[in-house]
Amino acid sequence: MAFRPLQKCDTSAHKVLAVSICPQSLPYFAAKFNLSVTDASKRLCGFLKSLGVHYVFDSTIAVDFSILESQKEFIHRYRHQKQEEHSLPMFASACPGWIRYAERVLGNPVTPHICTAKSPQQIMGSLVKDYFARQQNLSPDKIFHIIVAPCYDKKLEALREDFYTASYNSHDVDCVLTSGEIIQIMEQKKEFVKEAVVDNLFGEIKEEDTVSDGATRSDGYLEYIFKYAARELFDMDIKEITYRALKNKDFQEITLEKNGEIVLRFAAAYGFRNIQNMILKLKKGKFPYHFVEVLACPGGCLNGKGQTQTEDGKPDKALLRRMEEVYAEIPVQLPETNTHVQRLYQEWLNGTDSPKVLEALHTTYSTAEPPTDNMDIKW
Numbered sequence: 001m002a003f004r005p006l007q008k009c010d011t012s013a014h015k016v017l018a019v020s021i022c023p024q025s026l027p028y029f030a031a032k033f034n035l036s037v038t039d040a041s042k043r044l045c046g047f048l049k050s051l052g053v054h055y056v057f058d059s060t061i062a063v064d065f066s067i068l069e070s071q072k073e074f075i076h077r078y079r080h081q082k083q084e085e086h087s088l089p090m091f092a093s094a095c096p097g098w099i100r101y102a103e104r105v106l107g108n109p110v111t112p113h114i115c116t117a118k119s120p121q122q123i124m125g126s127l128v129k130d131y132f133a134r135q136q137n138l139s140p141d142k143i144f145h146i147i148v149a150p151c152y153d154k155k156l157e158a159l160r161e162d163f164y165t166a167s168y169n170s171h172d173v174d175c176v177l178t179s180g181e182i183i184q185i186m187e188q189k190k191e192f193v194k195e196a197v198v199d200n201l202f203g204e205i206k207e208e209d210t211v212s213d214g215a216t217r218s219d220g221y222l223e224y225i226f227k228y229a230a231r232e233l234f235d236m237d238i239k240e241i242t243y244r245a246l247k248n249k250d251f252q253e254i255t256l257e258k259n260g261e262i263v264l265r266f267a268a269a270y271g272f273r274n275i276q277n278m279i280l281k282l283k284k285g286k287f288p289y290h291f292v293e294v295l296a297c298p299g300g301c302l303n304g305k306g307q308t309q310t311e312d313g314k315p316d317k318a319l320l321r322r323m324e325e326v327y328a329e330i331p332v333q334l335p336e337t338n339t340h341v342q343r344l345y346q347e348w349l350n351g352t353d354s355p356k357v358l359e360a361l362h363t364t365y366s367t368a369e370p371p372t373d374n375m376d377i378k379w
Helices: 004-008 026-033 037-050 060-079 096-106 120-135 153-157 179-189 221-234 272-283 317-328 339-347 355-361
Strands: 016-021 055-058 143-149 175-178 244-248 251-258 261-270 291-295
Touching: 016 037, 016 120, 026 037, 026 179, 026 317, 037 055, 037 179, 055 060, 055 120, 060 120, 060 221, 060 339, 060 355, 096 153, 096 272, 096 291, 120 143, 120 153, 120 339, 120 355, 143 179, 153 175, 175 179, 221 251, 221 261, 221 291, 244 272, 251 272, 261 272, 272 291
Parallel strands: 016 055, 016 143, 143 175, 261 291
Antiparallel strands: 244 251, 251 261
16 A cells, blocks of 8 residues: 555655654554554654655644643633623634534534634644744745644644645645554554654754643643633642543533632533533523533544544544553643743744734634534534
8 A cells, every 4th residue: 555645745846744743643653552652653753754754743842832822812811701702611722523513513602712722733734834844945835744643523624724825825734644544554564664753843853752741631721721720810829630520521620719719610521412511501601611621522632533443433442541541651741841832932933922923823713603404513
């Protein structure tokens, strides 16, 4: 079997082939290879480079950007909730399945509540096609950029019009392959490849361990924004977070109390059933939450169908448990301590509050009225 994305990468048009790997994909490869995440990353990187890929990036840096921008937006929305309609609740924006459902089915009553920070995939697209392209003295259309992700919905996200630069006829992400699709290619080639170290966007050769943002769940936005909001709004330093399961394990909440009063109430709503219940509460005006981390897949991004679904269409629960164990072992680096991110805010974006930040790290959503047959998307 040929590596089809390489066929799409026309060498006469594209001078560089780059691959970015989502953090939630790496535990899948670690579980499949029975390796640590760092060693699995090296094997995967070596394999991709044996196929002709020039650069392989870890997109954790894009997750950090997305979390930092999301937390800033939450603080703004909270402080301006009386002046600005639809400020709260704020819904997370990282899951393309949720965004597609919100835009196509729910429409205007919901989309203004979605955080405008781009998903990590599309921030990585901006980094590769803008910052990295400039570093390489290339126009964006000269780079063919592939994302490795746990989720099929990422393929649709890459096609959004707001992630396309008409002047260069260039998408921020040209192709998305699921983790499972990469494993299929590896199994068919069955040849030994030399391990390689993941590249970084600055062109420096430096071996680094894989790190996570420190969240106990595979997605991280809820915990990080909660702790940040507690510090910024109420001068409270939260070390441990206790989740309270509501109707099921995929609908949980956390609260912050001060002087006997609940001042923050966050929730995680994973899976279509929980999302529907959440939206019904919102429409009835009985919505108690300030922020909700919304994900289409039950169990979160590690359980993306592009890496846990078996041939009969059911999730591989043993594999998922192993991935969760692997993810929990990844060393922690909090987003605000990522020196690469701070460097990029200055070198690439001209500061943390510049117009360039809005252009590169934020997006907008369709605000059309929802159709009458509003149950056309299922997960």
